[in-house]
Amino acid sequence: MLSKKTKYGLKALIYLARRYDQGPILIADLAQEENIPKKFLEAILLALKNNGILQSKKGKGGGYYLARSPKLITFGQAIRIMEGPLAPVPCVSETSYAKCTECGSEETCGIRIVMKDVREAMAKILDGTTLADVLEEIDKAEETQKGVLNFCI
Amino acid sequence: MLSKKTKYGLKALIYLARRYDQGPILIADLAQEENIPKKFLEAILLALKNNGILQSKKGKGGGYYLARSPKLITFGQAIRIMEGPLAPVPCVSETSYAKCTECGSEETCGIRIVMKDVREAMAKILDGTTLADVLEEIDKAEETQKGVLNFCI
DNA sequence: TATTTAGCCTATGGATTTAATAGACTATTA
DNA sequence: TAATAGTCTATTAAATCCATAGGCTAAATA
Known part of the structure; x- marks a missing residue:
């Protein structure tokens, strides 16, 4: 959360x-x-x-x-600053890797194998979504809402 | 994390x-x-x-x-019990939805729009990965490791 | 039935993190 | 130089996380 x-x-x-x-x-x-x-x-x-x-x-x-255009600021950048790395476990973080304490062999850790995929999926979305994208999506959603309202009336 | x-x-x-x-x-x-x-x-x-x-x-x-076969227990089930809902914000949780405090209109919230995608991506992986899957992946990784070791020697 | 085993329950404590607030300080502009 | 508005340092309450202690209860076995 x-x-x-x-x-x-x-x-x-x-x-x-x-x-x-x-x-x-x-x-x-x-x-x-x-x-x-x-x-x-x-x-x-x-x-x-x-x-x-x-x-x-x-x-x-x-x-x-x-500091720069909304097209050049991503959710990923912002979240990493405020919340820390996206990765669910430090050993799969690209931006701030750390060895899991007391995790024997990294290559054969079941948790790591799964979390690597999770991190990648999250990063793909968050690093691919800019503030400009979000503004656009909000506008689109607001248009749709207006439509719903009119339809109701 | x-x-x-x-x-x-x-x-x-x-x-x-x-x-x-x-x-x-x-x-x-x-x-x-x-x-x-x-x-x-x-x-x-x-x-x-x-x-x-x-x-x-x-x-x-x-x-x-x-309680049942490893094929019938997913990472998603386990993580929800120990860590709570997968969703980054309560308003996009499928298993334990809650309205975000002081979030005006849910449909046009930029954060929600993005986090909905994130939740879905995470759920797709975690609810689709069983303990049996993980055991298999571990075995595969261990085989690969052996190969690497032999190659090095 | 008595005894041992091993999970179950309650509670406590320290450490850390989260959320919020207060107040003094400093740079900038008019 | 006076007002403005961001910057820095501290403090605090509440919550969460991690760990440990000790007694209780159900079940198996002798």
């Missing part, structure tokens, strides 16, 4: 993506709009900034904004 | 699957062979029993054994 931290972070990224090239967005506004505790959000945005996903501007007229 | 609890449990299941129809296995033996704290393992096996994956026999000659 994703932590609240990660959910908040993803919500914030989607929010900022929707307002890309509208200048810096205030933490306070973002927090209020998305119902995120402001101080908690501060820490999350800072982490995203320190990892190159976001940029910020201080002082009046300041705020946060995407 | 999988918790130690889950890893221990999966190890135990694979161990028991390998010895299916060899009668009950002692917790103590299992714990020692697989390097799992005995008391912790007790709790894990009990949970698996209470969820229909294992059966046990008390008294002398007792122990734990699979």
Whole structure:
């Protein structure tokens, strides 16, 4: 299960993506709009900034904004920063491999064999989905919803 | 990341699957062979029993054994018992759905749209992989390893 | 029936992580 | 220089994870 931290972070990224090239967005506004505790959000945005996903501007007229186009930011990148590696076990992680403590031979570990496939499947989706993709999907879903509503009326 | 609890449990299941129809296995033996704290393992096996994956026999000659053929026990079943639902967010869980707190409209939530795909991909693998499958894969991997060793010598 | 075996139950504890809040500090802009 | 808004350090409550201890209960065997 994703932590609240990660959910908040993803919500914030989607929010900022929707307002890309509208200048810096205030933490306070973002927090209020998305119902995120402001101080908690501060820490999350800072982490995203320190990892190159976001940029910020201080002082009046300041705020946060995407460091690059929504087309170039993936869910995978963001989730790894906030939640850690995608891999269910460290021994199959591509981005932060570690030997499983007390796991004898890695090549013949049943758990590892299965989790390798799981990691790959997750990575394929999350590293292949950009913020721009998500915005598009949201728009599509909203159109469909409108259709459903009209149909109901 | 999988918790130690889950890893221990999966190890135990694979161990028991390998010895299916060899009668009950002692917790103590299992714990020692697989390097799992005995008391912790007790709790894990009990949970698996209470969820229909294992059966046990008390008294002398007792122990734990699979409740049914390794072909009929999947990783998905076991992981859900020990780790909880596969779904990254409760609102896409098939086995234990719950509305995300403070998530306005479910149909147009960007996070949900992506995580739905992730859940499906994970479930496809984990619900499609039985203990018998894993034993087979382990054997295959061990054969390959032998080949590598001989080649090296 | 008595005894031993081995799983079952309750509870405790430390360590770590998660979620949230408070307050002082610093850079920037007008 | 005064106001703004991000940055940093601490603290805390709650939850979860990992592990251990000790007594209880069911079952097999002598």
